[in-house]
Amino acid sequence: MTDRVLPTLEDVALKVDVSTSTVSRCLNEPWRVAEATRNRVLTAVAELGYSPNFGAQVLAAKRTNTFGAIVPTMSNAIFARGLQAFQDELMRNSATMLVSSSSYDAQIEEHQIRTLVARGADGLLLIGKRRSKSIYKFLEGRGIPVVMAWTIGKAHPWSYVGFDNAAGSASLAARAVELGHRRFAFLSGERAMNDRASDRVRGVVRVLRQNDLEHSGMCIIESAYTFDAAGDAFQRIMESSPRPTIVMCGNDVQAVGALKRAQALGICVPEEVSITGFDDVELATVVEPGLTTVHVPHREMGRRAAELLLAQVAGECGPKRIKLQTHVVERQSLAPPGG
Incomplete structure (x- = not known):
């Protein structure tokens, strides 16, 4: 049995009666080729079973x-x-x-x-x-x-x-201060190798300092970015005395975990405690109550x-x-x- 000869770029070009450069453009930069021509080339590619030689392309383009x-x-x-x-x-x-x-x-x-x-x-x-x-x-x-x-x-x-992660969290903290909040807690992601988490905490601390609230001793607890871990962290926060009036979370996943745990504990949001997130993923719009957050x-x-x-x-x-x-x-x- 003889080995099957693989179709080449030239075979495709010959079948469609176009240049090899046109075939190449259809495969690599399709938006540069007229739709009718592109469709003819792609049909021929499928019929012949042509597959570009990736290794050769890499050697030629060095990319x-x-x-x-x-x-x-x-x-x-x-x-x-x-x-x-x-x-x-x-x-x-x-x-x-x-x-x-x-x-x-x-x-x-x-x-x-x-x-x-x-x-x-x-x-x-x-x-x-x-x-x-x-x-x-x-x-x-x-x-x-x-x-x-x-x-x-x-x-x-x-x-x-x-x-600017710090600026984003600062803007949300400033809004909370404007509404009258004075006792803050922050449910953060692990900050050791996460500059985004560190910056979000830093932004809130800056706002508290600017409003002479640093003496309130903001509780900061870190957790993994999962619903359950965030729920556990939220529960620990709410066991402190005095309770915070707002728990700011490092992202929306943590905030939803906190919301769900609040509901399980019979804690009313926002009547007893406000909860905020960061990111504005779709999840923030479907939970009840709707999640206040920072849009990214x-x-x-x-x-x-x-x-x-x-x-x-x-x-x-x-x-x-x-x-x-x-x-x-x-x-x-x-x-x-x-x-």
């Missing part, structure tokens, strides 16, 4: 058109919208996303970074900026474009597409991170700092003390 994204967790919706927008923009430019989760573990993240670079990723999307000097030195030595999101920092030599432009952040990485890989720009704005979304879970 893989693959981008890595490492997120702290995939177990909840916090990063989902941003990642979807990131992938959509890459796909629009015929690029592929490889995604992995570090489980909020710095060593796992470093291993994933090195693995993605070794496998030829053209660029990386990383969450936050708190990581070891050694991994930054590694990335700088490799010269691979990196965009850090969900945070903001100095541009050179890294790019940022994100927002996740989709815009993901899209612009992809645009920036693609531009850097193409040599069209260097590192940039793109700062997006957050704003408070006030729903029913926040009210003046006492309801």
Whole structure:
């Protein structure tokens, strides 16, 4: 039995009566080809069973058109919208996303970074900026474009597409003070390797200091970003005396966990205690009462991170700092003390 001869790019071009460059554009930059021509080419590709030689493309272009994204967790919706927008923009430019989760573990993240670079990723999307000097030195030595999101920092030599976490939580704390709250508690994520969690606490502390409320001794408890862990932390907070009139949470997942535990304990929200979140994921709109939170432009952040990485890989720009704005979304879970 003879080996089957694989169809080539030239075979597709001959079948459709177009140039090989047109076939290549249909496969790599389809938006640049007229729809009728594109459909004819793709039909021929399917009929012939043609598959591009990825290895040859990489050798020719010295690029893989693959981008890595490492997120702290995939177990909840916090990063989902941003990642979807990131992938959509890459796909629009015929690029592929490889995604992995570090489980909020710095060593796992470093291993994933090195693995993605070794496998030829053209660029990386990383969450936050708190990581070891050694991994930054590694990335700088490799010269691979990196965009850090969900945070903001100095541009050179890294790019940022994100927002000021401290300012976001500060704006929500200021609104709570305006409503009359004086006894605050903060249910935070673990801050050791999470600059976003640290900044959100810092923003609230700053507002309390500005309003001469630091003496109130804000209770800060850390928990994992799960409903049950947040519920347990909320219960510990509410066992303190005097009770806070507001529990601010590091994200919406924690806030919903706190809301559910409050209901289980017979604690009325917001009559007995206000609860707020951060992120404004869809979950915030479907719980009862509706969750007051800080809106984060996740989709815009993901899209612009992809645009920036693609531009850097193409040599069209260097590192940039793109700062997006957050704003408070006030729903029913926040009210003046006492309801």
